[in-house]
Amino acid sequence: MTEQMGFLFNAERCVGCKSCEMACKNENSTPANVNWRRVSSQGTGNNLSISCNHCESPECFRVCPQRAYVKRRDGIVMININRCDGCMTCVSACPYKAPQFDLEKQKASKCTFCLPRREAGLQPACVSACHTGALSVINTDQPPKNTVPTIEGFPDIRLTKPSIRFRPVKEKLRYWIK
């Protein structure tokens, strides 16, 4: 049975509250300059929450000279910190800025899909923290209905085949003062 764990991002529901971003830091004790998940404003009230997309063809995996990256059976891409020599090749290669450079440790680090939480039967911290249901976990081999492979503002997906699906923003009624 093939499996590819991934995220579903419902852009319609995300309000950019950054709870996911901070819950990730709280859970994983990442230092100040390392944010494995980041929320950004896409203008006119649209937001994007992005972490490692545990790609089908992970560029980090391909470019790492130390072969520090592994892709697990469940599709999760992990970095073996012991192998990382801090060359930053992955940091510049990833279209999603998923590997982040830890200045203290002089190594790259990234989203682990909260593996210890998953082993305890919990959702990743970012998903647990989401107030609006904008983030959830899916098996991208069987993408849910009415989801699309990319949305505006998301980097080009052709290179790495990221394990993420989207629900796009719907049209809404706006009455501006003229």
Next chain:
Amino acid sequence: MTSDVKVYRNVCPRNCYNTCAMLSHVVNGKLLKVEGDPSHGYSQGRLCAKGYAYTSYVYSSERLRYPLKQYPRGSGNWVRITWEEALNLISAKLLDLNHRYGSNRSLAYNKCSGNVGILHYATEGMFNSFGSHTKLRGNPCMSAGMDAVTYSSGGGKSPDPEAMSNSKLIVIWGANPAWTAIHQLKFINQARDKGAVLVVIDPVYTATAATADYYIQIRPGTDGLLALGIAKVLVEGGRYDSSFVEEHVVGWDSFESYLTEKVSLEEVQSITGVAKNVVELLADLYFRNDPAASWCGFGLQRYQNGGQNVRAIYALSALTGNVGKAGGDFYYFHPATDFFPLNLLNYQGPNDGQVTRTIDINYFPSQALSLVDPPVKFLWIAGRNPLSQDQEVQDWTKLLKELEMVVTVDLFMTKTAEVSDIVLPATSQFEDLDINVSYWHHWAALNQKAIEPYYETKSDLEIAQQLTRKLNELQPGFSNFPSERSAEEWVESEFTPEILELYGLSSWRELEKAPAKLRIGNKPWLDFKTDTGKFEIFSKDAKEDRLPALPRFWAGSSDPSFPLRLLTPQNITGIHSQNWLLEWIGPDERRNDVTMNPFDAVLRKVQDGDEVRIYNAQGSVTRKARLNQEVLPGIVIIYQGGKEPVNSLLSGLSADMGKKYSGSEGAALYNAFVEVEKIVRSQI
């Protein structure tokens, strides 16, 4: 490793709607992470971004560790002192002033919502224990709206916000829960998943507005008139709840004739900016969707007509038959703290035969300066940062010159701490025991001591205990503060049989297992606490207080020499001037910006990214201009706090109401007008 983890219950005590219960993970005495408490039915195991960043707050490199003294005041020549020295210095001054003036009335405090835990009223309790002194009255935040609610329904009930999940229509009038009450979106989205419609009416295109099905932009401070316009459309079309009105409303006839004769939709359109067909659309939404919840934010009552804005929206909720209806109803503020005895706040000091006097929190420095016999000479500040947040900045400077000693209790070196003589380091909520309730949801939760106090920090209660003990050593009988009474005993004393009954508890210790919810629940209610026992659209009490008896619209003053209205809403990265989130989230550009419409910018030859001066008769600040089409022409937005806070531009005007609830009018913080000019660097 996990076996060493101890988990404690804590509560976020910030001045925020959500008052979330947290589980704190502690290993070897160190707070490693925080989680939402899943047994808290409102926050349901989640926290906001600020909540998740609490370990960075507790262990911030900026956090104060020891008592500090500076001389001269404001010089930055800080010297670390011991608690013994700090208490001796403060006591010596208190006794000196007591002897000089024959009373403690030259002693004043300024304390508010830095930590809203019930035991943080220790500061007020400590001052009470000195006998007569100079007290604080009023409320800088929500009192105008509270009075509006009281005139209409006698205070009554604040509905359970979890019930919004059963609404068919949710109309948010000027609140931005995406940034200030994120948990509420869960209940709102539950309703939307069942087909409910979300409408946001706001001058600012907020993150909440962006997620709404309908966003209606409105001119600031005109919400009341829009509500009256919607009411007019409904009443003239016979589309209101006549049986509710007949049974439960006082003053319908005069309100009806006011709507039909005095309110014109043309005027509604020209003043609010909301087109007539949109007013009709809103009327239609209110008519077609039952139940309909209306949520009135705090911003729209921070105007000279703020109370009337709230009364008009509440009246609209009543005439559509939504008041008291589960899933409908009117949301504003849930005064849960007032249910408790608040034994520290109400602590009975000795009767020294003199009268305690009060200062309005919104006019603190000017009123403090005006007091004589004796003048105010000593100021104690806790849980507040008035130099970043208050009006009358110039008067603060004058007052500071007159004060012989200023003591500030805080976790950080705030703008206010910077101009104090002595700064006492305070504990965070993880370091002391407390009880917290919310001004929004219906839960009470226990805040346990999870870790030892950071370095030499102390809680407001511990400081009160130690200072009063020291004073009594030096002058027996100076204070009657029960300094031996422990935090647990103070908590115990709050849980009277009535309170235990209200929350369905047999002892407060049950809160060690899980938070508890008020048992009033989400039942429909119509027992209005007004004199008439009805919903008073025509309020005799308001008339007696020289306010309009009906919810009428009045535009408030403007200032032609400063044509841009200044709005200073909450930022996502902080609560007022508290902003620990920045350590994790990185620099927040918004804090250095003034956002304005490109049209206003062109008139002033300002381009995006220009450094500009924003000024009026009260003061001036510099910011980077950000041009945004979504900002209404004629308004500029600056967020609170930071190094050069925006409070120097506040007008010092009052809202129309607030006296009934808080003892003085609310602050018309949004009746501030400014001009913007580009800063031209002189060529070298």
